[in-house]
Amino acid sequence: MPVTKLDGLLFDKDGTLFDFHATWSVWASELIVTLSEGDPAVAQALSRGLDFDLETGQFRPGSPAIASPNRYVAECVAGALGRSDVDAVEDLLDYHAQQAPLAPAVPLAPLLEGLKVQGLVLGVMTNDSEATAHAHLRAAGVDGFFDFVAGFDSGFGAKPDPGPLLAFARAHGLAPGRVAMVGDSTHDLVAGRAAGMQTLAVLTGAAGAGELAPFADHVLAHIGDIPGWLSA
Structure with missing residues (x-):
């Protein structure tokens, strides 16, 4: 056109x-390590909730983190962590996002x-x-x-x-x-x-x-x- x-x-x-990947895939890898506190089962749950491939260190194409509003991403993370305080999870993600390693x-x-x-x-x-x-x-x-x-x-x-x-x-x-x-x-x-x-x-x-x-x-x-x- x-x-x-x-x-x-x-x-x-x-x-x-x-x-995207140089910024947010790196950020997600670090976030999963932080939130899972060394628990492999929690790390796997977070990777499923975010549709993030732990082996490649990248989001999969269908990940909610790619284009969805933060609130929906927070709901996915809260579900993976078994938490009901979505507002607090959203605030936590917003805080971590502001520290993302920008590329x-x-x-x-x-x-x-x-x-x-x-x-x-x-x-x-x-x-x-x-x-x-x-x-x-x-x-x-x-x-x-x-x-x-x-x-x-x-x-x-x-x-x-x-x-x-x-x-x-x-x-x-x-x-x-x-x-x-x-x-x-x-x-x-x-x-x-x-x-x-x-x-x-x-x-x-x-x-x-x-x-x-x-x-x-x-x-x-x-x-x-x-x-x-x-x-x-």
Whole structure:
């Protein structure tokens, strides 16, 4: 599909701005060790709840941690631990997530600065919490490049619902058709299509090109290819 002139880019966070496995698979391995406290049975229960392969050290493609809101992930972890205090588990996961070993997909600051120079409005919409999103963007030194940051708990809903994407467009007076939703999961792309936005898939998450292509107008290796895509 030809590129319509864009006024804005809305990025997913995990698997898009940050390489998914290099960040979150490493984080999950450490989390399972911490929460299991050396008990192999608990570690196995957590790996099943998170759909995480302990042998490869990676999330499986169907893992709820890939695109689901934190609350659902917390429910999975609470169930694996036999705990009923899901609120406390969610707070615990949020705390650990803010300490995640971030691995940017590409050098972020020069890329984002170049996009801002072109006059593009930039946003982040993640199914992570808004607080964790800001913490990660600050840790990467790029929080100031974004005009909009929302999480599943920001009051707009969570992907694949288009509500948070449309909130970004409304907040900056952008026509949805002149915004591209950039993401690594079908949740991102389905939300983008439902919002009437262009959809741009990247391959720095858990999904492959074959899974993403039916929902994407374009598939790129990573967000570093966006400037070339825009100028093509």
